[in-house]
Amino acid sequence: GAGVSQSPRYKVAKRGQDVALRCDPISGHVSLFWYQQALGQGPEFLTYFQNEAQLDKSGLPSDRFFAERPEGSVSTLKIQRTQQEDSAVYLCASSLARAAEAFFGQGTRLTVV
Amino acid sequence: GENVEQHPSTLSVQEGDSAVIKCTYSDSASNYFPWYKQELGKGPQLIIDIRSNVGEKKDQRIAVTLNKTAKHFSLHITETQPEDSAVYFCAAAGTALIFGKGTTLSVSS
Numbered sequence: 001g002a003g004v005s006q007s008p009r010y011k012v013a014k015r016g017q018d019v020a021l022r023c024d025p026i027s028g029h030v031s032l033f034w035y036q037q038a039l040g041q042g043p044e045f046l047t048y049f050q051n052e053a054q055l056d057k058s059g060l061p062s063d064r065f066f067a068e069r070p071e072g073s074v075s076t077l078k079i080q081r082t083q084q085e086d087s088a089v090y091l092c093a094s095s096l097a098r099a100a101e102a103f104f105g106q107g108t109r110l111t112v113v
Numbered sequence: 114g115e116n117v118e119q120h121p122s123t124l125s126v127q128e129g130d131s132a133v134i135k136c137t138y139s140d141s142a143s144n145y146f147p148w149y150k151q152e153l154g155k156g157p158q159l160i161i162d163i164r165s166n167v168g169e170k171k172d173q174r175i176a177v178t179l180n181k182t183a184k185h186f187s188l189h190i191t192e193t194q195p196e197d198s199a200v201y202f203c204a205a206a207g208t209a210l211i212f213g214k215g216t217t218l219s220v221s222s
Contacts, residue, residue, distance in 0.1 A: 004156075033210060042119075042202050042212040043157065056209050058114065091156055099145035099164075099206040104156030 002026075004105035006092050012111045013082045021077045021108045025094030033102065034067055034077050035091040043091055049075060050098070082112045115140040117205050119213025126193050128222045136203035136213050137185045145206035146179060146186050150199045151215075157202055161188070193220045 005024040013019050025032050030051055035043035036059075045059040051072035060067070064082075069075040079086055089109045093102040116139040126132050138146075144165040149157035163170045163177045163186065170177050174193075179186040190197055198220045203213045 035212075040215075042214040045209050045211055048209045059209075093156075093210070098209075101147065101159050101162065102210055104149075104158070106154075106156045 004092055004094050004103050006090075006105035006108050008108060009106065010109050010111075012113060015083060015112055017082050017112075018078065018080045019082055019110065021079075021090050021110070023075045023077070023092030023094075023105060025073065025075070025092070026103055027073075029094035029096055029103075030072075031095045031098050031100070031102070032069060032075050033093045033095075034075070035093065036061075037089045037091055037107070039088075046077070046090075048098070079110075082110075084112050086110060087112045115143055115205055115207040115209070115211040117203060117211050117213040119203050119216060121216060122214065123217045123219070125219045125221065128193060128195060128220055130193055132188075132190045132193050132197070132218055132220075134188045134201055134203070134216045134218075135185060136187070136205075137183075138205040138211075139184065140205065140207040141181075141184065143205040143207040146177070147204050147206075147210075148175075148177060148188050149202045149204065149212075151202065152199050160201075190218075193218075195220050195222050 032049040034046040048056040049069045064080045089107040093104045095102040147162035151157045176189040
């Protein structure tokens with residue numbers, strides 16, 4: 001596709017459920033970022049991949065959050081045992097390099113009830 | 114790690130006026146500074162960016178200035194139009210792209 005694609009667009013999870021959020025970056029983009037955006041806030045950095053290598057995961061809020069990009073293209077953000085404070089929009093972005101124009105997907109809105 | 118502060122959090126202007134949004138960053142190693150516009154229900158979209166070897170960049174009604182010594186950069190929008198109303202984010206790229214908390218710009222006609 002022409003842009004970054006995220007799925008699902010909306011996800012409602014019961015507290016304690018595990019969820020998996022998918023990101024399809026722009027073809028050929030080496031860098032991939034995940035962000036968490038709470039209502040009315042800026043995107044908060046979660047993790048960064050360069051190809052399949054996870055170079056920075058300092059923003060992951062707890063060990064319930066896990067991200068992977070096994071073949072250097074599609075990435076999955078997994079949240080185990082979801083809690084209400086995990087409710088947010090999860091944004092994925094990709095770029096040709098770390099300090100280059102990053103293109104964002106539309107995000108996945110996660111609501112934990 | 115990098116920390117980005119953005120001001121103001123809200124900004125209301127009349128159509129045709131100018132709008133200025135300011136950001137400061139903490140990591141002197143950051144070398145790329147993009148600005149994003151986010152409309153409701155959509156992901157952020159890049160509107161302009163600047164690299165550390167440049168002091169100013171313009172694109173039609175939008176300009177960005179960078180002062181590396183003071184570690185601050187600003188977005189200037191001239192001749193604002195109602196369609197400029199959105200949330201604007203600055204960001205700084207060090208080891209990762211770190212965002213400010215955003216400015217909600219409202220342009221009234």
